[in-house]
Amino acid sequence: MTRPRLAIGARLQYDEVREEHQLLVPEGVVRLNATAAEVLELCDGERSLDDIVGALSDRYDGADLGDDVRGLVQAMADKGLVVDAAA
Amino acid sequence: MQLPRPSTLIAELSYQCPLHCPYCSNPTDIGAERYHHELETEHWIRTFRQARALGVLQLALTGGEPMLRRDLVALCEGARDAGLYSSLITAGTLFTREPAEALKAAGLDHVQVSIQSPDPEENDRIAGNRSFDKKIAAARLAKELDFPLTINCVLHRQNLDRIDDVLDLALDLGAQRLELANTQYYGWAVVNQDALMPSREQLQRGEEAVRLFRERVGPKVQVLWVLPDFYEDLPKPCMGGWGNTAMVIAPNGDVMPCQAASTIPGLEFANVRRRSLEWIWNESPAFGRFRGTDWMQEPCRTCPLGRQELDWGGCRCQALRLAGDAAATDPVCRFSPHHDRVVAARESTQAGDFTYRAIKPTVRV
Numbered sequence: 001m002t003r004p005r006l007a008i009g010a011r012l013q014y015d016e017v018r019e020e021h022q023l024l025v026p027e028g029v030v031r032l033n034a035t036a037a038e039v040l041e042l043c044d045g046e047r048s049l050d051d052i053v054g055a056l057s058d059r060y061d062g063a064d065l066g067d068d069v070r071g072l073v074q075a076m077a078d079k080g081l082v083v084d085a086a087a
Numbered sequence: 088m089q090l091p092r093p094s095t096l097i098a099e100l101s102y103q104c105p106l107h108c109p110y111c112s113n114p115t116d117i118g119a120e121r122y123h124h125e126l127e128t129e130h131w132i133r134t135f136r137q138a139r140a141l142g143v144l145q146l147a148l149t150g151g152e153p154m155l156r157r158d159l160v161a162l163c164e165g166a167r168d169a170g171l172y173s174s175l176i177t178a179g180t181l182f183t184r185e186p187a188e189a190l191k192a193a194g195l196d197h198v199q200v201s202i203q204s205p206d207p208e209e210n211d212r213i214a215g216n217r218s219f220d221k222k223i224a225a226a227r228l229a230k231e232l233d234f235p236l237t238i239n240c241v242l243h244r245q246n247l248d249r250i251d252d253v254l255d256l257a258l259d260l261g262a263q264r265l266e267l268a269n270t271q272y273y274g275w276a277v278v279n280q281d282a283l284m285p286s287r288e289q290l291q292r293g294e295e296a297v298r299l300f301r302e303r304v305g306p307k308v309q310v311l312w313v314l315p316d317f318y319e320d321l322p323k324p325c326m327g328g329w330g331n332t333a334m335v336i337a338p339n340g341d342v343m344p345c346q347a348a349s350t351i352p353g354l355e356f357a358n359v360r361r362r363s364l365e366w367i368w369n370e371s372p373a374f375g376r377f378r379g380t381d382w383m384q385e386p387c388r389t390c391p392l393g394r395q396e397l398d399w400g401g402c403r404c405q406a407l408r409l410a411g412d413a414a415a416t417d418p419v420c421r422f423s424p425h426h427d428r429v430v431a432a433r434e435s436t437q438a439g440d441f442t443y444r445a446i447k448p449t450v451r452v
Contacts, residue, residue: 009235
C-alpha cells in the first residue's frame with residue numbers, strides 16, 4: 001500500500017442521529033471510532049502511508065501510531081474499502 | 088421497549104417499467120387504481136429529510152424503473168441535501184449519457200444495473216424486451232462517470248447454469264459488487280414459482296462457482312450470494328425484522344415494512360401525504376404489528392434454538408401464503424408444522440412458461 005485512498009463511492013460522514021463516525025458504502029455502513037475516522041480522512045490518494053502516520057503522530061504529541069495505522073488501513077483494504085492510488 | 092432506528096429507505100418511485108421480469112418483487116396488482124397517484128417531488132424530498140432525522144442512512148431509488156421519474160435529478164439533489172447515501176436501482180435501458188451526467192452532478196452516490204442473464208438472447212427473453220446491449224452500455228457509462236457499480240442478477244432455474252459467465256461479466260464490467268440474488272418467492276415470482284425454482288444441484292454448482300471466483304479475484308469484486316429460502320431449514324430475518332431496520336414506500340406514498348406487505352390482509356398502511364414518517368415508524372399499527380417478539384406464536388415463542396432475535400420469525404408474507412396465517416412461524420423453519428409445504432415446493436420444480444410482469448391484464452407470452 002503506497003498511497004491509500006477510499007474506494008470509489010465510499011463516503012465518510014458523522015451521523016448526528018447516532019452520534020458516531022461512519023463510512024458509507026454501496027448498501028452498507030461501517031461504524032468507525034473517532035481514531036479510525038481520522039485515519040481515513042487522511043487517506044486521500046495523495047499522502048503516503050508514512051505521511052499519514054507522521055501527520056497523526058504530530059497530532060498526538062509524537063506517539064508511535066505506525067502499527068495501528070497500518071493495521072487499520074490493511075483491514076479496510078482487505079474489505080475493498082481502501083485502495084492504493086498508486087496501483 | 089426501546090424502538091429500533093431505521094437505516095434503510097426503499098423508495099419505489101414508480102411501478103412503470105420497460106421490462107417484464109417474471110420474478111419482479113412489485114405487487115401483482117401494480118395496475119390497481121390506488122397506485123396511479125404517484126407522489127409529487129416535494130413529498131419525496133420532505134420524506135427524505137424526515138427519514139434522515141429518524142436515522143436512515145441508505146436510500147434505494149427503485150421501482151419499477153426509477154429512471155422513468157422525470158424529477159429524478161431533483162430527487163437525487165434532495166437525497167444529497169438530506170445527507171442520505173443514494174443508490175439508483177435501474178434496469179439500465181434509460182441510463183444514457185445525458186441523464187447519467189445530470190444524476191452524477193446531482194449527487195447520486197451509487198448505481199446498480201440489473202442483468203437478467205449474461206447471454207444476450209436469454210437476457211432479452213427473461214426481461215421480455217430487447218435490453219441486453221443497453222444494459223451493458225449503462226454499466227460501462229456508470230464506470231466511466233466514476234460511479235461505484237453494482238451488477239445485480241436474479242438467479243433461478245433458467246439462468247443459474249450460466250453463473251460462471253455472470254461472474255466473468257461483472258469482472259469485465261469493473262463492478263465493485265455483484266449481487267447474485269436467488270429468486271425469493273414474492274410478487275410475480277409466486278405466479279412463476281414452478282418455472283423459476285432451481286434444483287439443489289444447480290445451487291450447489293452455483294455456490295462452488297462463487298467460492299472459486301472469490302478465491303481468484305479477491306475483494307476487488309464483492310460477491311453477494313444468498314441461498315433461496317426454500318433450500319434452507321431456518322428462516323431468514325426478512326427485512327432484518329419487521330419494522331426493525333428498513334421501510335418501503337410505494338409510488339403512491341404508502342409506507343410498508345416490506346415490499347410484499349400489501350398482500351397481508353387487515354394491515355392499513357399510512358401515507359406520507361398525511362402522516363410524518365416518524366409517526367408511521369414509531370406509532371402506526373402496521374409497523375407495530377410484527378415488531379419485536381411479543382406477537383410470536385409457537386414454535387417461535389419457545390424457539391429451541393433461541394433464534395427469536397436472529398431471524399425474527401422469518402417472513403410474514405411467506406407465513407401467510409404457506410401457513411395461512413401471517414403471524415405463524417415462517418414455514419421455511421424446520422420446526423414449523425407446515426415445513427413439508429416448503430419441501431414439496433422445491434421438489435415440484437418443472438420447466439414452464441413465464442407469466443410476464445404487466446401493468447395491464449396479465450398476458451401469457
